[in-house]
Amino acid sequence: MTVTTDAATREPRSGARVAVQKFGTFLSGMIMPNIPALIAWGIITAFFIPEGWTPNEGLATLVDPTIHYLLPLLIANTGGRMVHGVRGGVVGTIATMGVIAGSDFLVDQFNATLPAGEDELGQVHMFIGAMIMGPLAAWIMKQLDKLWDGKIRAGFEMLVNMFSAGIAGFGLAVAGFFLLAPAVNWLMDVLGTAVEWLINTGLLPLVSILVEPAKVFFLNNAINHGVLTPLGTQMAADQGKSILFLIEANPGPGLGILVAFTVFGVGAARATAPGAAIIHFFGGIHEIYFPYVLMKPALLIAVILGGATGVTTNMLFDSGLRAPAAPGSIISVLAQTASDSYVGVILSVVLSAAVTFAVAALILRATRKADLAAENGDALSAAIAKTESNKGRRSEALSGLAGGAAGAGAVDVATDGGSLEEVIGSRDVSSVIFACDAGMGSSAMGANVLRTKFRKAGLGDIDVTNVAIANLDETPDIVFTHKDLTDRARQRASSPVHVSVDNFMSAPVYDEVVEIVRRRREGGGAEPGLDAESGQDAESGQDAESGRSAVPVPVAAEPEAAAEARAAVEPGAAGPSQATAGGPILTPDRIRADGVAASMDDAIGEAAQFLIEAGAVDPSYEQAMRDREASVSTYMGNLLAIPHGTNEAKDSIHASALSFVRYDQPIDWAGDEVRFVVGIAGKDGGHLAILQRIAIIFSDESKVQELLDAPDEVALLALLESVNERD
Template identity: 60%
Template sequence: MTTVSAETNEKGGARVAVQKFGSFLSGMIMPNIPALIAWGIITALFIEAGFLPNEALASLVGPMIHYLLPLLIAMQGGRMVYETRGAVVGAIATMGVIAGSDWIVAQFNAGLPEGADALGEVHMFIGAMIMGPLGAYVIKQLDKLWEGKIKSGFEMLVNMFSAGIAGFVLAIAGFYWLAPVINALMDVMGTAVRWLIDTNLLPLTSIIIEPAKVFFLNNAINHGVLTPLGVTEAAENGKSILFLLEANPGPGFGVLLAFTIFGVGAAKATAPGALLIQFIGGIHEIYFPYVLMKPALLLAVIAGGATGVGTNMVFDAGLRAPASPGSILAVLAQTASDSYLGVILSVVLSAAVTFAVASVILLSSRRRDLAATEDSFSEAVAKTEANKGKSSSHLSNLSAATAVPAQKITNIVFACDAGMGSSAMGASVLRKKITSAGIEGVSVTNKAIAALPGNADLVITQQQLTDRAKAKEPQAVHVSVDSFMNAPEYDDVVALVRESEAQQGGPSSGAGSDQAGGVATDTRVRSDSQILTLSQVRIHAGSASQDQALTEAAEILGSAGAVTEDYLAAMRDREATVSTYMGNELAIPHGTNDAKSAVKASALSVTRYDGGVDWSGEKVTFVIGIAGVGDEHLEILAKIAELFADESEVARLKQASSEEELLRLLSAVNKG
């Protein structure tokens, strides 16, 4: 028994490690896909064989693919490890690898006999994916060595020279040591792919790629191998078949079409909507639960994938650049000018073959599925999320749409890390929706995850916190949201409450009328002072970084006597765990649950940044800092939620010309 458990953990650990590695590679590549698309458009239009040949503009093609794209990837990888400082050092180090590769190629070509084919440039995508994060890691560790040891006034000097020297050393190392290794590796991988193509074995890669997609192991293959090789091939030939090995939407379309026609239960009901999201939206992960529901369907997607690859080989079809997301629209947009017939046929035929095989599998078990007392689809959705290693809004939507609660839903709990901010506002928004829907007898409350009562019927959390909530409330229905303000999942929750009510019979009378659609906690506002005063409201014409905005919020709360100086660190810890972005240009930073000792009184800070704040990738105009003692701030947050849920009210708040006017528009928060 012990041996089996150890093996299981080891396999799970290996799978998670591959997923994390693939996700890291994806994190470097995906933000730079727009640059790859731009390069693809310029190539398609302006090279000699393009739609609009232009020798001058075609001169962009080489520098973009050889320098710009690798450096962008390196900077993104460095930024992921050590923010801007890491990005700069990572880019310097990558330039050394690029120059080193060019020098090796030039020396090789200089020694060739006259008339021999010259060796082409090696585009350092893999070098960028190594040196970008490595450079950032090195400077991060160096900074730790003298952190707190530099005399005041010399910090900038040390920071600038340490990063410059580190970049210099890494660039030299990349030039002499890493460049030869990367060149050799690219040659080996390129030779292997050419051998698969020459021997007509490339379709067999679907045996690896299609199952890897379903288990979220494909990113390491796609971004670590296929994208670098595909870009190199596209730079030489104007297109690459490698971009279509993983991105073809045909197999997913075929599976979902089979479920639409021959499926049963929740899988059949949700398949048409999932088909549209997968084929047009390019979100392939949405079909994975359908395959996991019947693992034999892996044969269907492998057969479909191999058919698509074979079709592209027959027609010598390819894409100019990666198609991301894997939508039919993105695929067609990147299709080379001579490849439309092959690419379209590859999608159609792969979908047809997948549909045919999947239909046979579904029909062979249809009688058993119809007789089953339990629908296994929700379990398959949960398994897919577990394979991914994190929550997905698309998969969560499937869960919300298909989960059939065993009991009537009367107790809904919003949970966040601290239970003082985002969850309170989310509860207010949903409470209003439930009341508007005429539903009675449903309590909507908010709590910290650590304080979940264990008897909730439905728990709503941000995606990063769902697994923790499931551990505390395993019997509840769980819904994950991207933000608490205007999450589309709220409509699904209202429908789910109605469904549970209809199945269990009539509205609940278990909850007291004072709790119907209300909060089960004491939300009285303190009467001795106002929680928001003019001194706590600020308007800035410019922009700020997220950390600057956090610092200002903490400073305002500290000046109001609401928090100690330790609160800023707690606010940063909260953002590191999960973003406090709420939607509608609002963020509500606050401390973690462990920071209660740093809160002396309830207070709010309101800062409007007209130039905006990049808040974990989202644009924020209003930053409302929160400090709360007990529950006395919850009613205030409910009122703020009502304001910011209304886009017209947000527009009025943005137009306020002074702090006094902004406070007046927010004055409801001080009325108990």
């Protein structure tokens, strides 16, 4: 939890840096899901080409079509789906085929003009073309769909949808053939020439001056996935390997930093470094060493020199990888090492680690005395928080590291030298605002949780409401936001105390705020260690008067838009797939006990499909749910996520509806584990009670366990039946 005042020392994230991060994250989102295909291509190449381990003329025919057609089309489809769902993926793939064909046509024309015997130009593999055309074509299709959304006569929807996508794909493929293909060929030629010049002049190691700091500040994705991976793949296709795959993925510099902290660090940094080194080197989670560098920015010199050493070693030994190493662990690196490159690659990792360790050791020893004198355990926690801020979302690996650094239940308070009690206890709190991107689902749930806690503490006169960040003003005393949105909230309103939370439904800071306000109202009279809500001992869980166990049942939240979005679903007379006014909010046909999605994006699609089939929303609402998630996570805590659409998608909602999907395996929800996904679509508001009931269920861990143990949809509906109650 982070508390900030209007003059807080925490600086807002740079707009330019955030833009680069967003761009890099988008590129990464297209490339990373398709890394398995790149790895498969690398293995096929290693085994079956004439120079491979087990040459096979027939199976070797897989190599060229895979790299030239399959991989770019997979990337285009992924990029298109990110912009406009399955429809965008299909159109993006069609359009990218035009770019590939256009590039091949230009190469063939050029080769036809060459004198006999002169080396011909090879194929240009359209990775960059796919990363441009896939999302672009999907975006154009999305805009076209908006033109006739809601204007198609009933019964003609499928005809219009199919032909519009086919015609758009045709037109964009032709445009890609004539317009984008020449541009991408030229760009690849320029970038390839630049890399070749850097290699021939021995200047390639200087790239580490850019790449290593970019990694620490999460700005590397744009470089790695936008330039190094496409160029490296082109180089690997021509030469069988590429040095470019190891510029960013080399685990040596990170290992050197962590070993240096293991030997010369102090306090929490030294205690946690050995475990972090194992996770980094063998697990490939590079971000786990970033906080250690941020603790002492001078260590950037160490990782730059270490990275440059690794690049130099690979240049001297002419070594490289067959395909990208993802994640960047030593296991992935060795698995992708070309058959003639093991000595060079292993030495590049060892020497880069050694150089980084030596430089880092000098820096740590030079500052060791000051570190020992100032040791307070906060430096690493602050660096972890800064790293997560740079990343723009929570990191599961860093959260584990933070637990080791700060201990369970630790709180990070970043004010102008004041504690949480000082900045809140100095105010006569009468108004509290919960703000989120849309001012609906998640913020309304948080507002209901805190409102209930205030009421139980005898502070029911405090106004607790929720709004969109865009509507914030200077009137509230306290503003709660998700930590990813606090900077935006502070820009809108500087006077209130700003409190950041990981999730709105179960933030421990709520009880602390209630207790601080109650003590101020009573003139400081609360007994230490008593919970503000129940009067029970905070540590023992026993009632202060009787000594009996008195574990309170937590009360939950009620999102306005979220509630609105999970409003009244109605199958009724219109049939089980139709949402109509007055029917139950949740029906058996919109519950799934064994969801099939394996990713957050697919889980959103699965939840949305129920709403679409119920007739509650237009198909476009699914993309609005993804747009909302891209803005801020809808993770609520206690294994629950509640994806819902943006404000702009209200017109695509026909009736309120709610869907419920449980997953056997946790879904990675931007760093949080989710087992339950509740999809919502709310029409005209007025259904906050429904959300409150959902929140009451999920704020009780015993109820959550019952939902986990329920054998089927019927049992789940029985446990969730309270959402269908009407006031």
